[in-house]
Amino acid sequence: MNLGSTHLSIVLLLVACMALASCRATTSASAALPSEPPPPPSRGHILVCGQKVPVDAPVVLWTDYPGYNAYTTTPRFGPANDKSPQGERYQPGRRSKELQLIQPNETNPIELARVVDQFVLHYDVCGLASTCFKVLHDQRGLSVHFLLDIDGTIYQTMDLREQAFHATKSNARSIGVEIAHIGAYKPFEKSPIDEWYKRDAGGPYIDLPERFGTGGVRTEGFVGRPARPELVRGEIQGQQLEQYDYTPQQYASLIALTAALCKEFPRLAPEAPRDADGQVLNRAMSDEEWQNFSGILGHYHVQTNKVDPGPGFDWEPFLAEVRRQLALR
Secondary structure, eight states, rough: OOHHHHHHHHHHHHHHHHHHHHOOOOOOOOOOOOOOOOOOOEEEEETTEEEEEEEEEEEEOOOSSTTOSSOOOOOSSOOOOOOOOOOSSSEESSSTTTTTETTTTTHHHHHOOOOEEEEEEEEEESSSSHHIIIIIIIOOOOSEEEOTTTTSSSEOOSSSSSSESSHHHHHHHHEEEEEEEOOBBOSSOOOOOHHHEEETTEEEEOOOOGGGOOOSSSTTTOOOOOOSOOOOOEEEETTTEOOOOOOOOHHHHHHHHHHHHHHHHHSSSOOBOOOOOOOSSSSSSHHHHHHHHEEEEHHHHHHHTOOTTTTTHHHHHHHHHHHHHHHHH
């Protein structure tokens, strides 16, 4: 299932030409796309203890329109009601049990770098960043530092000094990202895959069913295509699952974000958990393995009841490109 560096080059090359491919696709049978491709991603920055850290990807902060603000207790999509979560949706600063690791309003990134050593990758099972924020913030009272939409737009919802509620025991030491994707499912079981993906002459593309969405993507006229044209099957937590790959735009932005985080947080290694044969683990780590691991991991590496980011996430070329970008910095 893992591919070599040659495949990574092909995947990243698709970012430049995806706009041309999107001109041949439609989001529905009657929806025509603009004749001009969307503008290329612009260099952005994230905030770490109030300090700007450059990222070679499009970034929308929680203070920017149309950002997603995890600090507010007001629902982002609609008025508050009796079912709206009450209280804090995150932990100001960083705290492990009774020990305050990072003070609220910490302004020194070096202090945070002593604590953060894990970057947890999730898929949102929502398909769009907007829907994900609605579910996390408005409905469940949870949070995550970043949302990564299908067009490669990164939304930062809070400063990284804050402890988001996204990965149970890893929360205090980790940064989390929810990648827009409808998820992985057992073969032949009823799933939303067929509803979310359609095919045309260019291969599969994301169809964005209206009943799932709370808004469109930031890139006007964007049509997302998986980096690999066929369903990817593999084993996670002892069960066979299948899903389409993520979009080339998501890989490009995630690579840029991960490289920036690894540079900013020296304890965050550009590596994933591996088994005795050197393969990326397809199961949750033991408590001892988790305690000793510093690097990039899937949600399923933290919790036995999770399978994201699924078998469709292409770990090896992703990690290889993160390392390559780090070497250039």
